[in-house]
Amino acid sequence: MAQQDGNSETEFDLIARLFAPLSDSPHGLNLTDDVGLVPDTDGRSCITSDMIVAGVHFLADDPADQIAQKLVRVNISDLAAKGAQPVGCLLSAAFNQQRDISWLEAFANGLAEDMSAFGLVLIGGDTVRTPGPDTFSLTAIGRLGEGGMVTRAGAMAGDxxxxxxxxxxxxxxxxxxxxxxxxxxxxxxxxxxxxxxxxxxxxxxxxxxxxxxxxxxxxxxxxxxxxxxxxxxxxxxxxxxxxxxxxxxxxxxxxxxxxxxxxxxxxxxxxxxxxxxxxxxxxxxxxxxxxxxxxxxxxxxxxxxxxxxxxxxxxxxxxxxxxxxxxxxxx
CATH class of the missing domain: 3.90.650.10 (PurM-like C-terminal domain)
Incomplete structure (x- = not known):
């Protein structure tokens, strides 16, 4: 939805140049996938984060509950594509300062509905007011099955x-x-x-x-x-x-x-x-x-x-x- 400026570097070019050097652990997969592995005893916990912004990922006049549900679902989709079961999540929310309490309540109701449906529990986060567009980020934690994570990188010729x-x-x-x-x-x-x-x-x-x-x-x-x-x-x-x-x-x-x-x-x-x-x-x-x-x-x-x-x-x-x-x- 957003207009692009003249920058010739793609999102992936910028990640590789600016942020991948900060991922020097095998758990980060060199920032080449949609989720990373959490350092734990069995290697079966994974984590992903997606951000949505008004005017970019959703329309500013979309219903509040559906915006919240979309935020949950785009993260669930990342976990699903890696073979992971959702477990818990962290929410960071920057609400436009014009949003009233009824809008925030509807947003929370949308979160509650989908977190229940997909088996997520909210374990922390942060909320602020902003004069800018509504901006929401969810960090979701998942558990992988015995088969481990399906990455982007395993395909073979002929598949x-x-x-x-x-x-x-x-x-x-x-x-x-x-x-x-x-x-x-x-x-x-x-x-x-x-x-x-x-x-x-x-x-x-x-x-x-x-x-x-x-x-x-x-x-x-x-x-x-x-x-x-x-x-x-x-x-x-x-x-x-x-x-x-x-x-x-x-x-x-x-x-x-x-x-x-x-x-x-x-x-x-x-x-x-x-x-x-x-x-x-x-x-x-x-x-x-x-x-x-x-x-x-x-x-x-x-x-x-x-x-x-x-x-x-x-x-x-x-x-x-x-x-x-x-x-x-x-x-």
């Missing part, structure tokens, strides 16, 4: 590339809220706006990832961008079959025959689905996990030797497609 659920609903929902898509049927509009405001993290499916996934992350910056992050960490190139990328019925109705709009969904972001790599012999385990958790899973491509992090999108005939937007950049 399939899979995604849960559908892609593009949230991006369309945001464009509808901004008035960019013209008239959209009320039912379709409601479903797509809901997907933007309230992501649906794949917590149940995520807990099964370590049984079959070689690498994984959640789709927050956009399918192509995050496929590039996974491929880069694994030292491989990724190929995505455009015709296999799953859309919801609501998204399908909106894009119709608009090829450019359809292509743009691959870079829209805010999907919070799980993107993972897995070897060919994992197909049965993936199908079982999909059925057990009632989570749709689609193979959308593969990983191969090539320039690390390069992502190509091809049509049904294998011809390369020009995708208009490659994903959200934080810097």
């Amino acid at each position: 399939g590339l899979y995604v849960t659920g559908t892609i593009g609903d949230a991006g369309l929902g945001l464009r509808i809220l901004r008035g960019e898509l013209g008239a959209v049927a009320l039912g379709t509009r409601t479903r797509l706006e809901g997907r933007y405001r309230l992501p649906q993290p794949r917590a149940d499916f995520g807990r099964k990832l370590s049984g079959f996934a070689s690498a994984s992350l959640d789709v927050s910056d956009g399918l192509i961008a995050d496929a590039g992050h996974l491929a880069d960490a694994s030292g491989l190139a990724a190929r995505i079959d455009f015709d296999r990328v799953p859309l919801s019925s609501s998204a399908t109705r909106v894009v119709k025959k608009d090829r450019s709009l359809h292509l743009s969904l691959l870079g829209a972001g805010d999907d919070y689905e799980i993107l993972f790599a897995a070897p060919a012999d994992a197909a049965e385990a993936i199908a079982e996990a999909s059925g057990d958790t009632e989570t749709p899973v689609t193979r959308i491509g593969d990983l191969a030797p090539g320039k690390a992090g390069e992502v190509s999108v091809v049509d049904g005939q294998g011809m390369a497609l020009d995708v208009p937007k490659m994903g959200y950049r934080h810097f």
Whole structure:
């Protein structure tokens, strides 16, 4: 949502140059993943932190309870993509000074609802007032299963590339809220706006990832961008079959025959689905996990030797497609 300045360095360039040198412990994974490991006796505790800002990650007039729920869910999504069970969290909240007590109460109610739903307990944090935009950060702690953490970096050449659920609903929902898509049927509009405001993290499916996934992350910056992050960490190139990328019925109705709009969904972001790599012999385990958790899973491509992090999108005939937007950049 934010406009970018002229800085040529990406978020990941800045992290690598300025902050990765501060992570000289193996627990920080050189700041190359969405979570870090907590130094403890068994190596199965992990931690993640996400920040959301009004006008960047949510609209300032979004309902307070839904803003709070989105804050919880984007963190749960990171834990899910690593195979972790949520345990506890720390909240830092900078409320705009115009927010009244009823708004804060609604925000707290949203937190309570989702923390209960996902098994989180608030164990600390900080709150302030600010003349600037509402800014909220949640640091979530999770526990990994016996299979350990599924990082971004474990994919092998020949692995399939899979995604849960559908892609593009949230991006369309945001464009509808901004008035960019013209008239959209009320039912379709409601479903797509809901997907933007309230992501649906794949917590149940995520807990099964370590049984079959070689690498994984959640789709927050956009399918192509995050496929590039996974491929880069694994030292491989990724190929995505455009015709296999799953859309919801609501998204399908909106894009119709608009090829450019359809292509743009691959870079829209805010999907919070799980993107993972897995070897060919994992197909049965993936199908079982999909059925057990009632989570749709689609193979959308593969990983191969090539320039690390390069992502190509091809049509049904294998011809390369020009995708208009490659994903959200934080810097």
